[in-house]
Amino acid sequence: MAENDTLDFRLLFESVPGLYMVLTPDLHIAAVSNEYAHATKTVRAQVVGRHLFEVFPDNPQDQTASGVSNLRASLQRVLASHEPDWMPLQKYDIRRPDSEGGGFEERYWSCLNSPVLDEHGTLRLIIHRAEDVTEFVHLRQRGAEQDKVTQELRGAIERAEAEVYVRAEQVAKANEQLQARNTALHESETRLRRLASELEVVNAEMTEKNQMLEESSRMKSEFLSNMSHELRTPLNAIIGFSELLKDGLVGPLAQRQRDYMGHIFEGGQHLLALINDILDMSKVDAGKVELQFEAVDVQAALADGLRVVEEKAHAKQLRLSSNITMPMGEVMVDARRFKQILYNLLSNAVKFTPQGGQVNLLAKRVNRHDAASTLPGFPVGRRTGLPPGNGDDFLEISVTDSGIGMRPQDLKQLFTPFTQINHPANRGIEGTGLGLAMVLRLAELHGGAVAVSSEPDRGTCFSVWLPWRHDTVTSSDANAMLVAPRGVALVIEDDERAATLMQLQLETQGFVVRHVHSAEAALALGDELVPDLITLDIVLPGMDGWAFLRRVKATQRWAQVPVVVVSVQPDGLLAQSLGASLALQKPIRFEELQMGLSRLGLKPGAHDVTALVVDDDHQAVEVLAQPLQKLGCVVLRAYGGAEGVALARRFKPDLLMLDLEMPEFNGFQVVEELKRDPSSADIPIMIVTGRDLSAREREQLIGQVSQPILHKQGGGPDCFIGEVRRALAHVLLH
Template sequence: MPMEPTFDPASRYPLDFSALFDAAPSPYLVLSHDLHIVSVNQAYLNATSTRREDIVGRGMFEVFPDNPDDASASGVANLHASLQRALSTGRPDTMAIQKYDIRIPTADGIRFEERFWSPVNTPVLNAEGTVTHIIHRVEDVTEFVRTKDHTARMASTIDDQAIEIEIANRRLREANETLEQRVAARTEAQRQTEEKLRASELRFRLMADSIPQIVWIIDDSGRGVYFNKQWSAYTGVDLDPTSPYEVSEKFVHPDDHAATMQAWEAARKSGGHFSVEHRIRSAAGCYRWFLVRAESWRDPQSGQILMWFGTSTDVHDRKMAEAALGAREEQLRLAIDAADVGEWDVDVVSQTMYWPRRVKAMFGISPDRPVVLADFYEGVHPEDREHTFASFEAAANPQLRLQYAAEYRTVGKEDGRIRWVAAKGRGLFNDAGECVRVIGTAIDITERKANDEALRESEDRLRQADRRKDEFLAMLAHELRNPLAPISAAAELLQTGRLDEERVQRTSRIIGRQVRHMTGLVDDLLDVSRVTRGLVELEKLPVDVNHVIADAVEQVTPAIRARRHQLELRLTPHATLVQGDSKRLVQVLANLLNNAAKYTHEGGNIRVRTDVRDAHVLIEVSDDGIGMAPELVARAFDLFAQAERSPDRSSGGLGLGLALVRSLVELHHGTARCESAGLGQGSTFTICLPRLPAGEDSDAAHASAGGDSATQAGGLRILVVDDNADAAALLAMLLEASGHQVTVEHDARLALARAKKEAFQVCLLDIGLPEMDGNELARRLRTCPGTAASVMVAVTGYGQEKDREQTAAAGFDHHLVKPIDTGVLASILATVPPA
């Protein structure tokens, strides 16, 4: 019976697998079991800059030794170990990325070039399972290591491999069909060809199974034709001839399914490239990211799509790294935004520059305006260019490579504003040691600089204030010692007992004058304290400025006469009213007049002038005295400010008067101004106060402070209680000299006992008594029959408002501050009716 003819596919499309191997885009090299090079494709020769005739038949490590200039080179050792593992185990061995430098011929000889490779060593087994050869496949991943763009290049390489295998398989299938059609006429040569084809297909299947990517082939309808073993190893299933939709629905992550099918349908419609990234479920049920790419395989004659050849590359680690990098970049952006930092980048080679919106604003440039390197050089303030540019050049200098750090001013290109900028950066250098870029950050420190300057000015003011305080304390000591000296001398003189009446009176007047001087010093200090703490309460009424000036002149007339000054008054002819505290305004004018008298030479001129301007009243006090230097004019109203004095400080004073003037005037909603043409040119002080509208009732401005009472001709019974025996004795002597009957006690309990037996019309009580203070004594005296209705007068060294409130609450009628003003005390006693 004649044999049924068999189908010989090789008879239709004969294939040259050597040519296919040599045309493969991936670098392949075939080694014998003793590691000699048997075959190599053109891609491998190109990648290693070698020639086929120079390397085939030679030992692997004879052709590719380690770089002798690299003491740490380990490429030969690592590759040899991997090849030995493949030989001993019979399984593919995938190596980690290796640094394996290659020799490059140059005009000067041979040099080694740094390269990084991703090798896979796959053993080829014969029918008995013995390793006959090793397929050494490598990928040059040098650029991946340098630029972290390995994924894109690897995917491109895989696409090339996929097309290669797809074309090879198509030709193989065509060859099989040809062989089947010509089976009847098969010859020994055809049989040998079929065996070669089968061996070639086996080799290519081994090659497809040796690469780490999933390789697949589907027909035009989308049904599976071929999947390499990586597919089953990852998914746990073999070839599944189902539709792409079913494959996607079964293995692709639900969130990626729609995008995958949309890309597939678009590729089928256009017949072009298919590419998508999606997550594929593994046999363990977890998902990993894959880059899926495929190309169509068309019939050469009809152009109809016959197959789709594709690869699926695991890019999960890359995706996770990108996500982590994105998160870090977002954190960095948030940190930069929070710190208001601007990034900048200068390309030294092209002399171009990148500035974001923030940096442009630091140079006064609009956000949408392009910038060039000249904008930086021109924008830096001329005074700051030298050190700024020197620091920048040091950062770009390959020998120095210093950090760029500079603080400089900028001049706004569009707005002309001066800003302060703090910049930091560093240079980036290529393998040749040349600076290619300088990158860094900049921050606007204008506000910080202003704060620093304000802080320095504040510190200067504090130092000046501290210096003036020291000067004031020295002045205070001097001013207090001045009156104490005559008082002490007078006291010693009185103790001699050898003075006649006239000398006693003269000595008494000296003591009185010096006490009044000391009282004035203390009152000024207390006034300043009360004003600065806001404790002064003004009793504002309509006040005639002319009357205020008259009262002030009356107070200072003795000082003016003593120095024989000529006083000129130029006042408005009609009443000029302001809303104010008459007593405090008199104090203001008296201080100005005293100041003029103090600093005007004997026989000099002082002038007081008033004027009305719009809604204000001006009071001007001028003199032709010693004048003031400009620096003193600027701080004339500061505490403790005074002109230079001779060592004897003949004019005296604490430098408080003008400070009080300004504070009291400001409490009246007015202003105080000082002017002087210079030393020896005199001074002018001008007070400006709000004027009351015309027609306001001015009766209060003319009210008299007098009363009906007169000093009693008859004496009063007075109880004096003070633990200071000298002070009590002197006060008693003063009262007795006025005709009063005085009883003195130095202890509060003895005073209470006395009040139970005797009656007193007036009680003068010291507050700072031991055991029982004056406030408590007053309360108890109010319960005694002899003092229940007495006029209680507190005599104390404390004169603050809270002290007055405490004495009033204790039942006192009056509060006198030591040393007692005898005129005020006489006025109080004059109001007490006789017994």
């Protein structure tokens, strides 16, 4: 190209309207438009040929400046991908010349960096196009005409993007003319555009299908939510009232009446279990099941499982047996889900074992290698893999029957929801096809695995492995709270039958019950009543339970009142995050309510002597709490130093049992914090530690701790109780 033509092209570029800058691959400035030089307060001759960030550095007085780093990152993406890169909104401080007073001037730009490629696809130049949106940003910062600014800014950005795209296309075409690109390149461009068009169609179809799937999922969740509420609400009344009647809590019944009430109660429980199977399967598939871990006596649970199927087994003259290798103790599992696994395996075995056969239940503790590799029962079978982690020991449960067995090809169909093996011997046997699918999903939720082995005409063996967890489940701060016994309970429930049931249950625990039908009515009592307990339904007319909980926990008068969420669909995590002490699911059994109140320290007939046990080890807390309760003490529990200080200041216990070794906030800090505050300085403190104290540590405690220092492994229970009696001699009745 002639020199004059090159000069004309440069003049054309420099006079083009808009803020343009051309960079070399090593980020040196090759050219700038007149408007760009004007906007950046620079002179073309002084910037062309220099490095970009030498000319335009960050404002050294602004420690948060990110313009250089963001622009560098965008240019690196262009260099790496050979694709345009859009920077939606960037803050740049433009250096003023000395003639204008020096310093920096704040500007906001929206930029597009586009590559210029030669016929070989090599990046030759980068076109930097900027749109000055400073005025719009300042308008937004001043809070004026927000909607107008947003729309104009979006329009400006969109116009800038479109304009830059058009200009980039024009530059690309000019570059093609200058470099005399061949016909093959044009054909490639055409193919790419056709593919892009086809991709847009495919993306549109996928978007539409995704929207349909999301709508289907939403409708399914809504249906299940409504079904759960509609089915469980009447069952709540049936199970709850029948339990109260059969247990004689509302008056004596004749034996026959009590038996009938027992049948109603058991029938309601069975119907609830069926409903729960279907709803639980849907929840598991939707990833909405949260396990509630608690200590479960393995042998007792296995015996309960055998008792549940005992009557059906007896009717078929089946022999039930169990084989437990050693005393099992307790394991941390979701108790309801654990029983569900057991019942499904045992009931399946009884169902598919012919008259006169046998069913054997085996349980043992195994290591990870055995849990991951063994196949109990028969030589042929299949099993699922064990996920990584979850400890070294596992509880293995196997149920083996002498039933009809299965062919190897049938094993592939197992664990699929609503699927039953097609076998002549299965005809006439009813079932939903959900039991084994639930076993698999619940085992996986626990972090375990399942297996099945079988042989036609000999029987089948189903096995489950669950991690052997110990009692390390974290308790919320609210679980350690204690309120006045035999106080006032406020029941917030719009369903009259559910409210009556809750009132009867609470009254048997010594509470005076006040009932309101709405959250608004409860809040209206704020000036005249401070209840000792609130039970809260979530689905209420007007303000719902979650909104009420937020409001209550933000008020000074009711903020410390324990709130028990009672609903057909309690969200335990949400309830806890909003300050609830406990979440129970309707229908609520009387035993569940008793256990929940006990965990909150709300026991009927509690004594006046209060002891606070502070230790990060839950088992250690319970070891100390048991003898204290036998002495007639109300025991507060705290599982960390900070929580212990808060409870001590609030309840002023008659004795504080304190461990010294706790993470984050140790026992020494607890002592120091309590003694610094005059309101808690006189609380008697007894140290119960698991290690030998150094002379310096003992000296540190002298004068701070008035009671003896006990060792967790020394002295025995009699010594411990004797020391407690001496410490509480001024308040404890012998």
